[in-house]
Amino acid sequence: MPELPEVETVARDLQRWVAGATIAGAEVRWARTIRHPQPPERFEAEIAGATIRRVDRRAKTVLLHLEDGRVMTVALRMTGALIVAPAGTGEDPYARVVFRLADGRELRYRDVRKFGRIGLWPGGGLRSIGAGRGARSRRIAEGTTTYRIGEVFSGHGPEPLSRSFTVERFAERLARRSAKLKSLLLDQSFIAGVGNIYADEALWRAHLHPLRRADTLGERDVRRLHRAVRQVLREGIANRGASFSDYVGADGEPGANAERLAVYRRTGEPCLRCGRRIERVVVGQRSTHFCPRCQPEPVASEPA
Ligand SMILES: [Zn+2]
Numbered sequence: 001m002p003e004l005p006e007v008e009t010v011a012r013d014l015q016r017w018v019a020g021a022t023i024a025g026a027e028v029r030w031a032r033t034i035r036h037p038q039p040p041e042r043f044e045a046e047i048a049g050a051t052i053r054r055v056d057r058r059a060k061t062v063l064l065h066l067e068d069g070r071v072m073t074v075a076l077r078m079t080g081a082l083i084v085a086p087a088g089t090g091e092d093p094y095a096r097v098v099f100r101l102a103d104g105r106e107l108r109y110r111d112v113r114k115f116g117r118i119g120l121w122p123g124g125g126l127r128s129i130g131a132g133r134g135a136r137s138r139r140i141a142e143g144t145t146t147y148r149i150g151e152v153f154s155g156h157g158p159e160p161l162s163r164s165f166t167v168e169r170f171a172e173r174l175a176r177r178s179a180k181l182k183s184l185l186l187d188q189s190f191i192a193g194v195g196n197i198y199a200d201e202a203l204w205r206a207h208l209h210p211l212r213r214a215d216t217l218g219e220r221d222v223r224r225l226h227r228a229v230r231q232v233l234r235e236g237i238a239n240r241g242a243s244f245s246d247y248v249g250a251d252g253e254p255g256a257n258a259e260r261l262a263v264y265r266r267t268g269e270p271c272l273r274c275g276r277r278i279e280r281v282v283v284g285q286r287s288t289h290f291c292p293r294c295q296p297e298p299v300a301s302e303p304a
Helices: 004-018 040-047 167-175 181-186 196-205 219-238
Strands: 023-028 034-036 052-058 061-066 071-075 080-085 095-101 106-111 117-121 279-283 286-290
Touching: 004 052, 004 061, 004 080, 004 219, 023 040, 034 040, 040 117, 071 080, 167 219, 181 196, 181 286, 196 219, 196 286
Parallel strands: 034 117
Antiparallel strands: 023 095, 052 061, 061 071, 071 117, 080 106, 095 106, 279 286
């Protein structure tokens, strides 16, 4: 499943290749891919003629900012991919939405398992999102005109690579939580964009056991974890993301980060630091990989 580095890679590719391009028309081939507006025919009509001004990312969602201020969101979820295809290239049976660009190219939304969702929203309000503390649970009224782009992300936590994500802020947030570190890193309302791969990698790098309670971390632990989260995400971006099955960049090519990971899916292989075999446990139904020597198990009597 694409996490922050993979989605960032796709967004940067698209910024380079389709910023400035006009969408001549769109064809929705799988109706449920369209989250908003409904029905999909309305989506097709509303996106036709729009020019893409800029492409970036929030959490695990690609944002295509249009010239007229509207924003198209693409949540890739499990197997979604956005691929720029030159004119006249072969049909893709897994293309769920095809955007015809005015210059003859196509932007294809490909999704084998069909969990991804695309929305087209009035703009505005995005800047304020994630600046507040915790998840303000605003109700989202599907299909109404009051539904704005900011509300799509109202439940999301801070962006770990943003300047406002400081050690102090992270320490404050961790101290208030008794959840296990692994579960907390996966919680999108706690921190945005981190998934199973980068949570395991960050905990290994920070020498922290996945089952450690957040509110038991000392100042040095917090510093190490803060640095580790940012490092693993930055390296993931530099290597164009990790491909285990379907993830590809907008060039249709897999990323190179999978073979550079330290623990994720390396069960039984030697730890890169100490040589001990990497172990796997299940935390909150998610496979979790760690080194039993470098990441010592929390002691039950540890002070809260
Ligand atoms: Zn180790």
